[in-house]
Amino acid sequence: MAEPIPAGTSAATEAPPVSGDGAVAPHLTIVGAGLAGALLAILLAQRGWSIDVYEKRGDLRELGYERGRSINLALAERGRHALRQADADDAVMAKTVMMRGRMVHFADGHLDLQRYGRDDTEVIWSVHRGELNEALLDIAEEAGARIHFHHRLDSVDFEARIAKFGDDRGDTVREIHFDTLVGADGAGSSLRQAMAEVCELGDRSEFLGHSYKELEIPPGPDGGFQIEPHALHIWPRGRYMCIALPNDEGTFTVTLFLPNRGAPDAGTLNGVDGDHGDTTNVTKPGTHPAPGFDTITTGAQARAFFDRDFPDASRLIPALEHDFDHNPTGVLGTLYLDRWHLDHRAVLIGDAAHAMVPFHGQGMNCAFEDCVALANHLLQTTARGEAFAGFQAERLPNARAIQQMALENYLEMRDHVDDDDYLLQRELGNRLAERHPQRFLPRYAMVTFTHLPYAVALARGETQHEMLVELTRDRTSLDGFDWDAADALVEARLPPLPEDY
Template identity: 65%
Template sequence: MSKSLTIIGAGLAGALLATLLARRGWHVDVFEKRGDPRVKGYEGGRSINLALAERGRHALRQADADDAVMRQAVMMRGRMVHFLDGRVQLQRYGRDDSEVIWSVHRGDLNITLLDLAERAGANLHFHRRLEGVDFDAGIARFIDDRDGTRHEVSAPTLVGADGAGSALRATMNAYRPLGERSEFLDHSYKELEIPPTPDGGFRIEPNALHIWPRGHYMCIALPNDEKTFTVTLFLPNEPAPGHDGPSFATLKTTDDAVALFERDFADALALIPDLRKDWAKNPPGLLATLYLDRWHLDGRAVLLGDAAHAMVPFHGQGMNCAFEDCVALARHLDAHTNDGTADLTAAFAAFEAERKPNAAAIQQMALENYLEMRDRVDDADFLLQRDLERALQERHPGRFVPHYTMVTFMRIPYAVALERSDIQREILVEATHGLDSLDDIDWASVDVQVLARLTPLQDTA
């Protein structure tokens, strides 16, 4: 098949993929149900701020987009933990400022990537909501929700980059079941905002992800380049069995919300002057993990990003994983193209085979990280294990690599990071059991475990 395809969705992944492929000589059409955000403003709705890590930056560099994006990013050195008693502690993500993540605003990033896609030669079509696909005829049907007009286009090859609620996935699933299942978290989220100071500065430390861990629930805040913080409160949907803590079901009024913050997030309450207004305006958002048995329909359609493997946001890897998908799909299309003709079935199958186990791994790690963030970052056993993790990184460089480093600062496959993290966690838990400090560690025994169970790690992605 000739080098032509249609991307559904002009969000982050769709825009980046369009750029990568257009620069490789593909004829690319992108269809988006919303209007052009560069004309009428971002319509993406509420969004937990995005954490850009090395995997995502590598993908952006492939599209020459990194410089433009980084001009709008705010560095985050680590988690700034706000304890219930008012103490604050910075827990670094890495060893120094060479190992950080970056807070980016979804809307600004989307606009930047759309400009790049258009300059690369991609054709962008807005106000085109996918209504259905005739896969046998290679025809896609779109509707303009402004006036109800319908449009049919030739689209023998479709890529679904249209998010967790993917319309293309729904049409594929109706044509040939994909083995779709969603597992909803029993927690939801609500967005609030910390505004700038009267003189236009940040109200709290800007170069950190702030977190208020409270056991079965938590609050986080990520900085924006306009000196605001996007605050996200995560609560159970219903009261947790055996716990009398808050839930969205029990917080019925804005007075209830203020009372919650007065009791559990007192230092944050003073930073959110519009808490009542934000609480009333923003309904709780659902959190779910999406699993598919199949991502593609021979050479006619393939899914990537959230459309294929939506995940909860607690490892900050959803966007980074989607961007890795884009790079991998472009690479497999290159590998299966000869004399201007692409074997799309082979390319899509190879893409799925590579990325599906890695998506499953980061989905699992994202769920695990929620428990760590809300329950463990203020726990003495966890903090001791963190200290030992850093010590073993120094004692065994390249062999004992911290979990967060593998996931965030390297590009090794997520599945490899998960496998090694499980082994390292066992070593850490066993070595610190019953101890209060590193002074009592049996270093000889721990060294034997590390050397026997972990091979040297190369970042060869």
């Protein structure tokens, strides 16, 4: 296979890049300089690869990050593990805020901190997407990766190995010779669209029927946080909810999640809507209308809604009307592909391959795992088609698993965190984890604090949930609980966890 021509050069006059020992360095062209593209560039550039990254936007380190278009990110152990492989963990962690658990704001005004793990060794970290992206871009360039901004992928000739990039600042088009393309360009991936023109990817999208809007709680008069900083705040209200994640400058990014269409005649009884194939609304006569983005369309209406349903949050958001009117409404959906690669010429990672709803906080962590897995496969063989096939075989089942769990977690966050049955099952699960640490591990902990494959976490979590439902049926507390029977059930149904997870 011919070695690639460095981006932007002429095949007739330029030679491929060489390593320090005179060998030709393997080359990769990455489309997208977001989180996954930057991390993959680091992982391979640090290991001697020649990397070119093409990004349709300008350099956010110079232009600033566009607000209102993304939900704050929750960095978990999977993501940190990937960052450690890239020697980027320290730089990123300096920009994070620890979150110990969910701070639930009940409708009656009281608060409850539901810890994620056993103690402060089991936490997640809030990080601003823009600050994280800036840090990774810096490290990628330090590692030797070349990042080309204002390069929008317009078309790909896979036979000739030529990609055409346009520049939104003018009418210029640049042709790039490539050996292999990696699509790290997000849910709306241009590379995926180009691949779909020449091979069947089996792509399909399922939209949630709910959308989101970002707002902000500013720092207090003293410059500090106005509410508990070390928690992910949730205001669950059945069919809709509001969350707030801390930022390192003392602000909170507030995200309102609403159905696209409200129910004008009734509220809900912690029901599940029919937008994702669930049961229809359970109505309660005499309650106020259930809101939607079709019924709350202005900042003034949003303020009245917050005053009614999230009063403790409303008083902390002075620019609520402005933010609601000017920030875009984000769409929530899941992207499924049956195929992630085109032989040895192109492969997709991250949201370009498996975009998911954000309710498990795993989209970035999953994408970072993709980067490590793809880098490892590329480093183990020079046959890129073989590497891409192995990468897909390893990661596709796990992507499907976390996509399912992310959808399920939305229902948990908005409907169940204040539900008595859920709280009792959660209490029992924590007790069983203490009694059987090598067998019973709450699904959230498996996803968030371990490296167990997502598919394993999903399967074990389903078994554990069935056990918890069975053991708590017709119970309101654990008083008089038959622990011997519970222990026997755990031993019978759950094999020991792997030693290194």
